[in-house]
Amino acid sequence: MSQRGPDPFPPEGVDLDHPSVARVYDYLLGGTANWAIDRVFGEKVLTGFPVLKSVAISNRLFLHRAVRHLMRLGVRQFIDIGSGIPTMGNTHQIADEVAGDSKVVYIDNEPVAVAHSRYLLEKHGDPKRHAVIHADMRDPDGLWERVGEAGVIDFDQPVAVLLVAVLHIHQPGHDGADVGPQSVARYRELMNPGSYLVVSQVSDEGVPPEVGQKLVEVKELYDASSNPVVWRKQSEIRALLGDFELVEPGMTWTPLWHPEESGPNSPELDFASPEESVIWVGVGRKP
Numbered sequence: 001m002s003q004r005g006p007d008p009f010p011p012e013g014v015d016l017d018h019p020s021v022a023r024v025y026d027y028l029l030g031g032t033a034n035w036a037i038d039r040v041f042g043e044k045v046l047t048g049f050p051v052l053k054s055v056a057i058s059n060r061l062f063l064h065r066a067v068r069h070l071m072r073l074g075v076r077q078f079i080d081i082g083s084g085i086p087t088m089g090n091t092h093q094i095a096d097e098v099a100g101d102s103k104v105v106y107i108d109n110e111p112v113a114v115a116h117s118r119y120l121l122e123k124h125g126d127p128k129r130h131a132v133i134h135a136d137m138r139d140p141d142g143l144w145e146r147v148g149e150a151g152v153i154d155f156d157q158p159v160a161v162l163l164v165a166v167l168h169i170h171q172p173g174h175d176g177a178d179v180g181p182q183s184v185a186r187y188r189e190l191m192n193p194g195s196y197l198v199v200s201q202v203s204d205e206g207v208p209p210e211v212g213q214k215l216v217e218v219k220e221l222y223d224a225s226s227n228p229v230v231w232r233k234q235s236e237i238r239a240l241l242g243d244f245e246l247v248e249p250g251m252t253w254t255p256l257w258h259p260e261e262s263g264p265n266s267p268e269l270d271f272a273s274p275e276e277s278v279i280w281v282g283v284g285r286k287p
Helices: 021-028 036-048 052-072 091-098 111-124 140-150 180-190 209-223 234-239
Strands: 077-081 103-108 130-134 160-164 196-202 279-285
Touching (some): 021 036, 021 052, 021 111, 052 091, 091 103, 111 130, 130 140, 180 196
Parallel strands (some): 103 130, 160 196
Antiparallel strands (some): 196 279
């Protein structure tokens, strides 16, 4: 599975000595913003767990469906935290399929993701409706302040905060402990009533036994790299939404969340059952 990487001169601050979760994810989605070290790691993971490519695509399609559904519910503002490298349909592109008045702020801590997002928006974006911020999700207050400074989001109106495929990346605090749930709780506090929180996270609960074993092996590979990961139980993922009211159909696997919102050219996925998608998802509304 050969793939040409991006320009050989990466943005300042890019670590090419270790694979990057964002760049490996881009590779799994068929993107080109990845380097040889990312592709080698991606192929190593796919050798042991070939369905992982479908897992990544299914998660991306969930993002698309969530954005379409929220747009139909009247949401017009999106804060995409851990947005990653622009690959396979971005939040503002999907939103604009429904209505052309959405506003989107992308946030990531990966220099390649930020650089490519800025390049895309410079060519095809609207500075009044779109922005890209280089920030760390572990600093919710600082991140929220940066979003306000961008001048795109009106915090007096509801927003949708997207935490899609980012929370299973270990988010260590000063003591090394994962602060992902703590950060999410603060984002819930910062959001105004009527806002929505979108979450997707790998779960090793409720999957077929052979898939569960593959997840153990995948975790070992990532933990041995510079990007350790965290798998959570379904109840732990539900807890990330706090007291938010679940949008139907509630918590479920990626292929089962509003499949009617799929785009006309959505690819076929290589799953024998929805549980093989291994990503547990949900959308909650702040009362």
